[in-house]
Amino acid sequence: MQPVKLILIACLLGNSLLSCAQNNTNWKNKKCAVALTYDDALNIHLDQVIPALDSVGLKATFYLIGSSDAFTKRIxxxxxxxxxxxxxxxxxxxxxxxxxxxxxxxVRPERDLNNYTLQRMTDEIKMNSVLLEATDGKKKRTLACPCGDTKVQDSSYLYGLKNNFVGFRDGTPDANAVNPFAKVTVQWVTVFDNTGDQLIAAVKQAMEANALLVFVFHGVGGDHNINVSAAAHRQLLQFLKQQESQVWVAPFVEIAEYAKSK
Known part of the structure; x- marks a missing residue:
């Protein structure tokens, strides 16, 4: 499979698109902010990714599925x-x-959003937050919508949850409407077979644009069909460490709180 590099760039003010030149966000006196996020509660995140992050002193966000064996068996x-x-x-x-x-x-029929109600979806999300709070003792959290799907039928479930989360890691119009990233350039990379050089190029682009860059990882060196090599991931982390005077790397919740405070 050929390397895929997906970057979505948006300058947001409510639901409106602005020229990215208007962005003047002060990312703690650094050129950009980077959120390293990892989806689906995989064993490899615990076994390989977190040790790699800790080795260079970087903090990330792991979006956990409460029913996943890699969560329930490794709390x-x-x-x-x-x-x-x-x-x-x-x-x-x-x-x-x-x-x-x-x-x-x-997607199994019982996990198909087409068969959900809005109430069921919000109830399940709130229950997952209860499980996570029992794990880490924290109340402030962000939500990543599975598959980027934010609606049940024609209704977004995000509006009813906007007071339950600091922010939403999604670029849909309804997520933009409830997120705290007004006047912020947001760039996304969904990581799938990218090279280390491609990942680093995305960071350099974010530095030039004074942007928030969100990396969406799944497998790292395996454990998922949406995967990137451990070597490419390691190359990115090493670059971020080298650029720590110019790049603010933090969990998504911290970046969202910072944006909201501004």
């Missing part, structure tokens, strides 16, 4: 990760997605 390990400063983000209780889309054959 003490996730608790240790939180104690080191990593965010345990909410990725819902069962990871429901729209199943009637190309490539979504893996």
């Amino acid at each position: 003490p390990d996730w608790r240790k990760a939180a104690a080191k400063g990593h965010e345990l983000g909410n990725h819902t209780l069962f990871h429901p997605c729209y199943g009637k889309r190309p490539g979504r054959e893996w």
Whole structure:
């Protein structure tokens, strides 16, 4: 499979798009902010990714599925990760997605958003937050919507949850409406077979744009079909460490809180 590099750039003010030249965010006196996020509660995140992050002193966000075996069977390990400063983000209780889309054959009927109600979705998300609070003792958290799907039927479930989360790691119009990133250039990289040089190029682009750059990782060296090599991931971390005087790397919840305070 050919390397895929997906970057979505948006300058946000409510629901309106602005020229990115208007962005003048002060990221703690650094050129940009970078959020390293990892989805789906994978064993490899505990076994490989967190040790790699800790080795260079970087903190990240791990979006956990409450029903995942890699969460339920390893709660003490996730608790240790939180104690080191990593965010345990909410990725819902069962990871429901729209199943009637190309490539979504893996979505089981009982996990298909087409079969959900708005109340069921919000209840499951709130219950996942309870599980995460029991794990790390924290109330402030962010949410990442599975598959980027934010609606049940025609209604977004984010509006009813906007007071439950510091921010939402999604670029949909409804997420933009409730997120605290007004007048911020937001750039996204969904990581899938990228090289280390491609990942580093995205950081350099964010530095030039004074942007918030969000990396969305799944597998790192395996454990997921959306994967990047451990070597490419390590190359990115080493670059971020070298650029720490110019790049602010922090969990998504800290970046969202900072943006909200400004």
